[in-house]
Amino acid sequence: MGAAAIMAGTLLSACGSGSTGTPVLNLYAYPQQHRADLVKRCNQQAHGKYRIDLNLLPRTADQQREQLVRRLAAGDHGMDILGVDVTWTAELAKAGWILPWTGSNRQQVEHGTLPAPLSTATINGQLYGAPNNTNVQLLWYRSDLMPKPPSTYQGLIDEATRLKKAGKPHYVEVTGAQYEGLVVWFNSVLAAAGGSILNKAGTQVSLGKPAVTALSTMHKFANSAAADPSLSNTQEDPARLAVEGGTAAAEINWPYVYASMAADKPAMLKNFKWAPIPGITGTGKATIGGENLAVSKYSDHPDLAFTAALCLRDAANQKYGAILDGVPPTIESVYHDTRPLDPSKKADAKTNPSMVTAYPMRQAILDELHTAVSRPVTATYQNVSTVTSTLLSPPQAIQPVPTERELRSQIDKALQSKGVLP
């Protein structure tokens, strides 16, 4: 009897903490080193109106998505603000699991935010997420080996052939393993060829002639001097390590590689330069990455959740995250902010960095963001992505015309959720 009473008391107190006193908003997001600081700052600013509790999702993207969708499918009230990968936003919106941003909330999100990240959260004209951070890949190269960075894949192949003849490191690393990175690579090359995987509405397969051109480019690259023998196994990190380790001359990768080079191989940093992502006839178009903040349909405090999400992604927090965690901001003005983290003290690259010292490549990122393309905005993105990466792997074996035909057929089935996922 006593034990039952204690148990009931514990359960009651556990349930009651959210319903009385300060409302608790549960934020579910991927692990980011300084995210807790951002949450703390917003909690202080809320002055007791709400309290955000940070809950970390698993490390890998697939596991993060699985946890979110399983709980949302079950109508879980324990989640309020969701850190959603740009590619899942449409899926969660179509399933009716996240709320649209409307009225002044929407205006505040759109004010000063770059159009490319906004496009990842806009579905049928409605906004379903507040872009919290964004990302684009750049061409990173060793200027001691490649004095002039090529702007096309053919140029990279030619440079690699020249370096190979000279007996120098000549690989150009790309994400060729069978995973999301391969879809990102294909999406970028396809955009450079003037095409896209799906039509704008995300309802039909587009591909066609530009896709054949893109697939030919990937096939040619994968069988050239530029391709690392372990291309079909290369993800972002092995690509970074190949350049840092001195076996590769260049890589197409996210901006975090710069901070990594500064930490791991400071001696190489002076020759480690960046250029726009390569294309087919000229500079290419990057595929956009990043995170949107969404509010769960099952949240018990949706209005407060929108307010809290606005705080989490405001300019000050985005600047903090960009400088300390290396996640590029979605608010354009942050790129031009020259003040250090603590404006009351003198700027210093190590102790008090600013966007200028932490992001020397910020203008290149901004330029790419203006032309960047998103991955297909469709509720069935997971299916489209899985099918695409399976059919394009290994890149050495791509046969442009038959592969395009197979992609078209399998993606078409995936769109109607009729196909079988590999």
Next chain:
Amino acid sequence: MPEPAAGTVAAAGGAEPAARGAHRAALSEGRRSERRLGWLLCLPAAVVMVVVTIYPIVYALLLSFQRADLRFPSDNKWIGLTNYVTVLTNSFWWHAFAITMIVTVVSVAVELVLGMALAMIMHRTLLGRGLVRTLALIPYGIVTVVAAYGWRYAWTPGYGYLANVLAHNSAPLTQQAPAVGIIILAEIWKTTPFMALLLMAGLAIVPDDLQRAASMDGATTWQRFTQVTLPLMKPAILVALLFRTLDAVRIYDNIYVLTNGAQGTSSLSILTYHNLIGGLNLGIGSTMSILMFIAVAIIAFIFIKGFGTAAPGSDATGRR
């Protein structure tokens, strides 16, 4: 005077012929109430069984006839056998089927041989029998996912002690054939002790007298093994094979950790998981689950009817 109740008569004894009939009635009455009590005692367990197993199976069956995608809740509708046609005409499904069969046949065959050898060793060991058995059972005691992570890291280039034995830069888990080989190896390492344990129980029922008699008749060790031990162990071997085959057909955890189905190494369970949980397609995923259920049922049927496998505790005809 009203007739006394059967129970009262039985209790009172009474005349012979009348008493016999009354006695029978009393017994059947007693039996009836006992049976009723039995049913009442079983009821909670039966209800739990229905709720936790029958209901999900029926629900999965119903879902398999529907277009049910969590992302398009408004498009759900009854589509008959369309999902079955979709799955059974899909190359990914048959590829996963082939991989599952290869893993099942190869791993169970190797496990049978190794398990038998291990069982003989454990059965015959005179010194340190407990220690030998404990050592042999260690792999089976380790959680499969933990063991699979051990295998994965061992085969990861750079820090894996097994990968470092191979040529530089080779990553066997990223190529189909070596990856399937490693999956099979991990399965064998993990479940051979289980096979050995079942076979050792079978070995224990072979009478020593028969072995000695065969030996007196001049049978060699091999002849004694093939003509005395194996025939007598047949029920134990078939049960061990049935258990392990059904287990291997459902293989999931090892593949999930080692490759998660990349490079064409998906098993039926992995494929089902990807469609059901990853793809949120309840219709297709449930269809796959039902098809796996049928496959497992067919295998069990072949073993029991075809080979005469008997469940432990039943007679030779398979009846209890």
